[in-house]
Amino acid sequence: MLLINCPWCGPRDEIEFTCGGEAHIARPADPAALSDQEWAEYLFMRKNLKGLHYERWHHSYGCRQWFNAARDTVTHEIHATYKMGETPPVVAGEDGVVKGGNS
Amino acid sequence: MADSYFRQTALAPLGLAAKATDAPGEAGVLMSEHPLAEHVNLRGDGASVEFLQVARTTIGYALPTEPNTVTEGTNSRALWLGPHEWLLVAPLGTALVATLGRGLAGRAFAATELGDARAVIGLSGPNARDVLAKSCPLDLNPKSFGPGRCAQTKLSRIAAIIAQRDDAPSYEIYVARSVARYTWRWLEDAGSEYGVAIVAG
Numbered sequence: 001m002l003l004i005n006c007p008w009c010g011p012r013d014e015i016e017f018t019c020g021g022e023a024h025i026a027r028p029a030d031p032a033a034l035s036d037q038e039w040a041e042y043l044f045m046r047k048n049l050k051g052l053h054y055e056r057w058h059h060s061y062g063c064r065q066w067f068n069a070a071r072d073t074v075t076h077e078i079h080a081t082y083k084m085g086e087t088p089p090v091v092a093g094e095d096g097v098v099k100g101g102n103s
Numbered sequence: 104m105a106d107s108y109f110r111q112t113a114l115a116p117l118g119l120a121a122k123a124t125d126a127p128g129e130a131g132v133l134m135s136e137h138p139l140a141e142h143v144n145l146r147g148d149g150a151s152v153e154f155l156q157v158a159r160t161t162i163g164y165a166l167p168t169e170p171n172t173v174t175e176g177t178n179s180r181a182l183w184l185g186p187h188e189w190l191l192v193a194p195l196g197t198a199l200v201a202t203l204g205r206g207l208a209g210r211a212f213a214a215t216e217l218g219d220a221r222a223v224i225g226l227s228g229p230n231a232r233d234v235l236a237k238s239c240p241l242d243l244n245p246k247s248f249g250p251g252r253c254a255q256t257k258l259s260r261i262a263a264i265i266a267q268r269d270d271a272p273s274y275e276i277y278v279a280r281s282v283a284r285y286t287w288r289w290l291e292d293a294g295s296e297y298g299v300a301i302v303a304g
Contacts, residue, residue, distance in 0.1 A: 008170045008186060009170055009254070010170075010171075010254070011242070012240070013240030013241075013256075013257075015257055016256060060264055061255060061256060061257050063170065063184065063188075063255065064185050064188070065185055066122075
């Protein structure tokens with residue numbers, strides 16, 4: 001069971017949260033101008049990384065706010081959480097430590 | 104909402120009033136159902152100083168801006184539900200929705216009366232914290248959750264709002280009316296090892 005640090009509510013149990021998939025995917029400014037290929041890339045293609053992954057999470061049974069988390073997909077360790085609109089924390093020097101965010 | 108003899112609390116059919124005692128004795132857990140009240144869900148721009156000031160003028164006290172805290176006025180109180188969402192609780196007849204509608208007119212806000220959709224269960228006594236700890240994942244240690252704190256969480260798999268009122272400790276548990284009986288029976292069962300007494304709400 002993960003203890004997830006909601007940027008608003010502080011550490012809460014995983015059962016209160018819903019994972020919303022990869023974060024920081026920018027919606028194309030003019031969807032009508034895209035080819036089907038480009039639109040499909042935006043809609044469906046995800047990184048599916050092994051290791052550090054930036055994700056959106058929703059505190060669905062708590063304050064109902066969306067926020068971002070930097071999570072390791074191998075160990076499930078959540079290195080940092082940060083509010084929507086905030087700059088992603090700087091990742092991993094050689095010590096593997098993620099800096100910044102609300103860790 | 105006209106007065107009606109059909110209008111009753113979710114747990115009224117259990118006849119709790121007749122089972123209530125004034126002398127709980129050694130019971131570790133005291134349970135009650137609170138009477139019907141106005142519960143108004145208020146949404147507005149919590150990041151706007153101006154909105155918060157107008158809301159304060161309207162209800163007579165400041166809305167909480169610190170997450171998971173409660174502020175109180177003379178006959179109502181406000182629970183923080185989210186950065187732009189609060190729950191205002193007041194006795195019936197306060198007409199909170201009308202008051203908010205007048206005070207916040209012309210601004211972006213939503214005030215929704217939810218009182219008839221809710222049940223509020225009171226849980227107090229020396230073992231109240233133990234009972235609650237069995238059913239929800241909150242850290243209930245007084246250092247992190249004490250009087251004046253509230254939280255939305257899952258209580259025995261149900262979405263619930265939990266607020267601590269005093270050091271007894273006394274808690275208020277807000278759940279949907281449709282799951283009120285389940286919640287009551289769950290808490291009563293969880294509290295049975297400490298002894299449960301039903302008291303007036």
